[in-house]
Structures are given as C-alpha cells and as structure tokens.
Amino acid sequence: MELLKRVNEKLNDLFMIVGGICLVLMVVISCGNMASRFLGTPMTAAYELIGFIGALVVSFPLGYAQMKRSHVVVDILSRTFPDGVRKILVTISLLLAIGFFSVATWEVGSYANTIRMSGELSETLRIKFHPFIYGVAVACGLMTFSLVVDFLLLWIPAKEAGK
Amino acid sequence: MIGITGIIILIFLMFLIELPVGFAMAIVGFAGLWYVLTPEAALALIGTEVWSTFSKYGLSVIPLFIFMGQICFYSGVNKSLYNTAYKWMGRTRGGLAMATIMACAGFSAICGSNTATAATMTAVALPEMKKYNYKAALSSASIACGSTLGVVIPPSVVLIVYGIYTEQSIGKLFWGSAIPGLVITLLFCLTVYIICLVRPEMGPGGPRTSMVEKIKAIPGAFEMMVLFTLVMAGLYSGAYTPTEAGAAGTFFAVVLGLIRRKLTWQGFVASIVDTLKVTCMIIVIVTGAVIFGRFLTISRLPFEIADFVSALPVHPWVIMVCILFIYAVAGSVMDALGFLLVSIPIFFPVVTRMGYDPVWFGVTLTVVTTMGAITPPVGISAYVVAGMDREIPLGTVFKGVVWFLPAYLIATAALLLYPQVVLFLPAYVQ
Numbered sequence: 001m002e003l004l005k006r007v008n009e010k011l012n013d014l015f016m017i018v019g020g021i022c023l024v025l026m027v028v029i030s031c032g033n034m035a036s037r038f039l040g041t042p043m044t045a046a047y048e049l050i051g052f053i054g055a056l057v058v059s060f061p062l063g064y065a066q067m068k069r070s071h072v073v074v075d076i077l078s079r080t081f082p083d084g085v086r087k088i089l090v091t092i093s094l095l096l097a098i099g100f101f102s103v104a105t106w107e108v109g110s111y112a113n114t115i116r117m118s119g120e121l122s123e124t125l126r127i128k129f130h131p132f133i134y135g136v137a138v139a140c141g142l143m144t145f146s147l148v149v150d151f152l153l154l155w156i157p158a159k160e161a162g163k
Numbered sequence: 164m165i166g167i168t169g170i171i172i173l174i175f176l177m178f179l180i181e182l183p184v185g186f187a188m189a190i191v192g193f194a195g196l197w198y199v200l201t202p203e204a205a206l207a208l209i210g211t212e213v214w215s216t217f218s219k220y221g222l223s224v225i226p227l228f229i230f231m232g233q234i235c236f237y238s239g240v241n242k243s244l245y246n247t248a249y250k251w252m253g254r255t256r257g258g259l260a261m262a263t264i265m266a267c268a269g270f271s272a273i274c275g276s277n278t279a280t281a282a283t284m285t286a287v288a289l290p291e292m293k294k295y296n297y298k299a300a301l302s303s304a305s306i307a308c309g310s311t312l313g314v315v316i317p318p319s320v321v322l323i324v325y326g327i328y329t330e331q332s333i334g335k336l337f338w339g340s341a342i343p344g345l346v347i348t349l350l351f352c353l354t355v356y357i358i359c360l361v362r363p364e365m366g367p368g369g370p371r372t373s374m375v376e377k378i379k380a381i382p383g384a385f386e387m388m389v390l391f392t393l394v395m396a397g398l399y400s401g402a403y404t405p406t407e408a409g410a411a412g413t414f415f416a417v418v419l420g421l422i423r424r425k426l427t428w429q430g431f432v433a434s435i436v437d438t439l440k441v442t443c444m445i446i447v448i449v450t451g452a453v454i455f456g457r458f459l460t461i462s463r464l465p466f467e468i469a470d471f472v473s474a475l476p477v478h479p480w481v482i483m484v485c486i487l488f489i490y491a492v493a494g495s496v497m498d499a500l501g502f503l504l505v506s507i508p509i510f511f512p513v514v515t516r517m518g519y520d521p522v523w524f525g526v527t528l529t530v531v532t533t534m535g536a537i538t539p540p541v542g543i544s545a546y547v548v549a550g551m552d553r554e555i556p557l558g559t560v561f562k563g564v565v566w567f568l569p570a571y572l573i574a575t576a577a578l579l580l581y582p583q584v585v586l587f588l589p590a591y592v593q
Binding site for chain 2: 016019020023024026027030031033034047048050051052054055057058059060061062064065068070071072073074075076077078086089090092093096097099100103104107108109110111132133136140
C-alpha cells in the first residue's frame with residue numbers, strides 16, 4: 001500500500017513539474033506575442049499554442065489536486081454524520097468519481113485516436129495536435145489512479161488494524 | 164421533468180456523499196445525457212467536451228491571473244500595502260481596521276482570491292490590531308469582510324468564469340465591478356468608523372506617524388498600482404486580450420519582485436504549485452458545469468423556467484430580488500463559484516428574458532454571493548481567520564461580521580436601484 005502511495009506521489013509530482021513548465025511557457029508565449037504585435041509582426045499561432053499548452057496546464061495537476069484535497073466539497077451536512085456512515089458515503093463518492101474519470105480517460109484517448117487516424121492538423125499552425133489530447137487523457141488516467149489509491153487507503157489501513 | 168430530477172440528484176450527490184462540486188455536475192450531466200440521448204452520444208460527448216473545455220483559449224486567462232496574484236503574495240506585496248495603509252490611517256480611532264480593509268482591497272485588486280487574502284492579512288494585520296487592544300470581533304471581522312473584496316474588485320476569478328460561461332466581455336465585467344468594489348470598500352470603512360464612534364474601546368487609535376514616515380510608505384503601494392493600471396488600462400483600450408493582460412501582469416509581478424529582492428526561487432516555485440492547484444480546482448468545476456449545462460439545455464428546463472417566470476404577473480424587479488435572495492442563501496452554504504456555475508444555466512435565461520443587462524447581473528451576483536463567504540454556516544473567510552488564530556473563536560468572528568452586513572445590503576440595494584453604478588464604465592470599454 002505504501003508503495004502505491006509513493007508511486008502516486010512521485011507521478012503527481014512529475015506531472016506538476018511539467019504543468020509548471022507549461023504555465024511559464026504560457027506567460028512567455030503571451031508576452032512574446034504582445035511584444036511582437038507592437039513590433040508589427042504578431043505571432044499568428046500564439047492563440048492556438050496557448051490553447052494546447054493550457055490544456056496541459058489544467059489537466060496535469062488533476063491528480064495532485066485530488067491528493068491535496070483541493071477540489072471544492074460541500075460537507076456542511078455530511079460532517080454531522082457518524083464516522084462509519086461518512087466512510088461509506090465517501091466510498092460511494094470515490095467509486096462514482098473513479099467511474100467517471102475512467103470513462104473520461106477512455107473517451108479522451110479515443111478522441112485522440114480519431115484525430116490521429118484522420119490526420120487532422122491544427123487550423124493555424126498546421127501541426128498534428130493529437131499528442132496534446134493524449135496528454136489530457138494520460139492526466140485523466142493519473143487522476144483515476146489517485147482516486148483508486150484514495151479508495152484503497154480509506155479501507156486497507158482499517159483492515160490491517162483489525163488483523 | 165428529467166431536468167428537475169437531475170438537479171435533485173445533483174443536490175443529493177453534493178450534500179450527502181461529499182462528491183466534489185465539479186465531479187457531481189459532470190456525473191449527473193453525463194448520466195442525464197446518457198438517458199436523454201444515446202449511450203454512444205453521451206460517451207463521445209465526454210471526450211470532446213473535456214478536451215474542448217481544457218484547451219479553450221478563453222480559459223487560459225484563469226491560471227495567468229491566479230499566477231499574478233500568487234507571485235504578489237509570495238513577494239510580500241500584502242505586507243507593504245498594509246504598511247502604507249497603516250502609516251496613513253493607523254492613528255485614527257478604528258484606523259488599523261480601516262487600514263486592513265484598504266490593504267485587503269488593494270491586495271484583492273491583484274490577487275482575486277478570498278482565502279489567500281484572508282490568510283495573508285490575518286498573519287500581517289491581526290497581530291498589529293491585537294497590540295493596540297482592538298477587540299477581537301472588530302479586528303477579525305474586518306479581515307474576514309475585507310478579504311471578500313477580492314471577488315468583486317477586478318481582476319476577479321469569479322467574474323472571469325462568469326464572463327467565459329455566459330459569453331460576456333471580461334473587460335466590461337472588470338470595469339463594471341470597479342465602482343461597486345470601491346463603494347463596498349468605503350462602506351466597510353464607514354462601518355468601522357461608526358462602530359468606533361459608538362464604542363471607542365472596540366478600536367483605539369494607533370501610534371502617531373510623521374508626514375515623512377507617511378510619504379516614505381507610499382512606494383509600498385507601488386506594485387499594486389502598477390499591476391492594476393497595467394491590467395485595467397490594457398483591457399479598457401482593447402490593446403490586449405484578458406489572457407495577455409494576465410500574462411503581462413505576471414511578467415511584471417515577477418520583474419518587480421526581483422527588482423525589490425522580495426521574490427525568492429522557493430516563492431516562485433510555491434506560486435506555481437498554488438496556481439496549478441487552484442486552476443485545476445476551478446477548471447474541474449467549469450468542465451462539470453459545461454457537461455451539466457449541456458444536459459439541462461437538452462432537457463429544455465432553463466427555457467421552460469424562463470418562459471414560466473417571465474409570464475408571472477409580478478414585476479421583474481420582484482423576481483430579481485427573489486433570485487438574489489436565493490444566491491445569498493446558497494452562497495452561505497456552498498462555494499460561491501460552484502453555486503454560480505450550477506445555477507447560471509437556470510437563472511441566466513430568466514434574467515436576460517426579463518431584460519436585465521448580463522454585465523449588471525454578473526457584477527450584482529458577485530456582490531451577493533460574496534456575502535456568503537462571511538456568513539454562517541459556511542463562511543470560508545471567517546473560517547480562515549478563526550483557523551489561523553486559535554485564540555479567536557469562530558463565533559466571535561461571525562458576531563463581528565454581522566456589523567458589516569448592512570454595508571453589503573446597502574451596496575446590493577444601490578446596484579438594484581441604480582444599475583448605472585455598474586454600467587457606466589463598461590459603456591466606454593473598447
């Protein structure tokens with residue numbers, strides 16, 4: 001269990017580093033575009049690039065945000081429940097989230113496959129952009145993995161204590 | 164009927180099983196689409212919606228403005244802002260609380276986050292107010308209320324999300340919220356003044372400062388002024404897009420932080436980590452809202468509600484007050500942004516059908532839902548203040564907050580009675 005937890009942390013840390021680099025890149029491209037526009041030679045592909053890189057900026061921290069409990073939860077009612085009941089409800093919540101993100105991983109991946117096989121290019125830069133979609137699919141996959149680790153952590157320590 | 168069932172299930176998932184707001188909206192929206200359309204169509208839609216929302220150029224404005232605020236936070240801009248306000252206002256009775264509110268307003272103008280402002284001002288201003296024997300109710304409430312200004316004063320993340328979601332100009336929303344933000348700040352200061360006039364022991368005067376000290380403190384507000392002017396002037400003139408304004412703001416925040424030797428490498432890395440976390444949290448809610456909104460649109464519920472409400476034999480003004488009341492109550496039990504995104508698909512068509520201006524509605528909504536950040540049971544800013552100083556019970560913070568509520572009510576009434584307060588400046592935005 002400890003190994004899974006560590007793998008989850010390491011992977012999410014790695015994705016955060018890539019996400020951070022993408023964030024800085026977004027600033028550089030935006031500022032570069034502004035500067036070049038003032039000089040009379042705007043970078044026409046800047047908007048498209050920022051969109052693609054932005055997709056990585058928002059998707060790569062998904063697992064990390066889950067690990068750090070950053071997602072907004074309304075616990076006003078559930079925190080009044082007994083611990084046992086709450087644990088079961090959180091389990092249902094995690095299972096629903098695992099189900100949804102598994103579907104999202106698969107479907108975003110399928111969409112990337114479709115784009116790759118059709119040979120579709122981006123509108124302005126005329127580049128293959130399916131690697132960015134695959135990136136989002138992988139980030140959704142890591143999110144699913146983080147949710148599974150959370151689910152296991154919720155139940156396995158209890159089992160170990162009972163042994 | 165299917166739309167109403169979806170909303171009931173959504174409420175159940177959010178409140179009973181602690182499913183994060185964004186996940187709950189996405190799951191209910193997906194299940195609804197599966198039911199209304201075909202399983203194949205619902206599955207395919209998930210893939211395309213997730214990608215198209217994540218890669219939308221318009222949404223890239225969110226991480227950039229958050230990044231700018233985080234850079235300022237880790238550069239200690241809040242401290243220097245407070246110092247400036249403190250030197251100018253600290254001497255008067257209640258002056259430290261007013262200085263706190265002004266510093267909160269200033270920091271909000273570049274940060275845009277309630278909780279970050281509450282946390283940082285608690286650390287900076289609360290010890291000073293304690294030192295000069297300010298009563299805990301006044302000192303803690305002035306921080307909690309002041310921190311909520313971040314949602315109203317531009318650049319506000321909530322306004323950005325509202326603008327993207329309802330396809331309104333972010334520049335117009337920012338300029339529309341500038342005067343209301345200023346009015347609420349002044350009303351808060353007036354509240355402190357009246358409290359200390361009636362009960363002087365609540366906020367005794369601070370130490371005397373000379374004119375030289377006052378003038379020397381002015382550069383403390385320099386970063387805030389530069390960044391605010393840079394962002395707002397660019398948006399006003401149409402020289403750059405909101406995304407570019409965020410990028411330019413971030414760039415200059417880094418440059419100013421380095422020039423003043425306030426921004427360290429650790430601070431820079433921490434600001435990236437915090438930006439990514441907050442951005443991800445917001446985009447998950449936005450994506451959930453997009454999927455949920457798609458389902459509601461197909462169910463035709465928003466249009467049926469809009470038809471029904473607009474046909475009611477009451478003045479639109481009455482309906483608007485009812486809508487704002489719902490937002491005020493909902494804001495006190497759940498996250499403002501979350502509720503905004505859950506409810507916009509339902510209320511936005513109603514409001515536009517009644518002839519209200521979308522920019523006015525967006526700004527008024529932020530003022531009303533902001534109140535929720537300080538009112539029980541889920542007053543997040545009050546929680547942060549009480550959480551950071553264990554000597555102050557949560558009840559004391561909420562008790563102090565009650566004194567500031569009339570300021571919100573007056574501001575909301577002013578926006579309802581005089582929409583030009585909001586619409587005056589956006590009319591000039593290019």
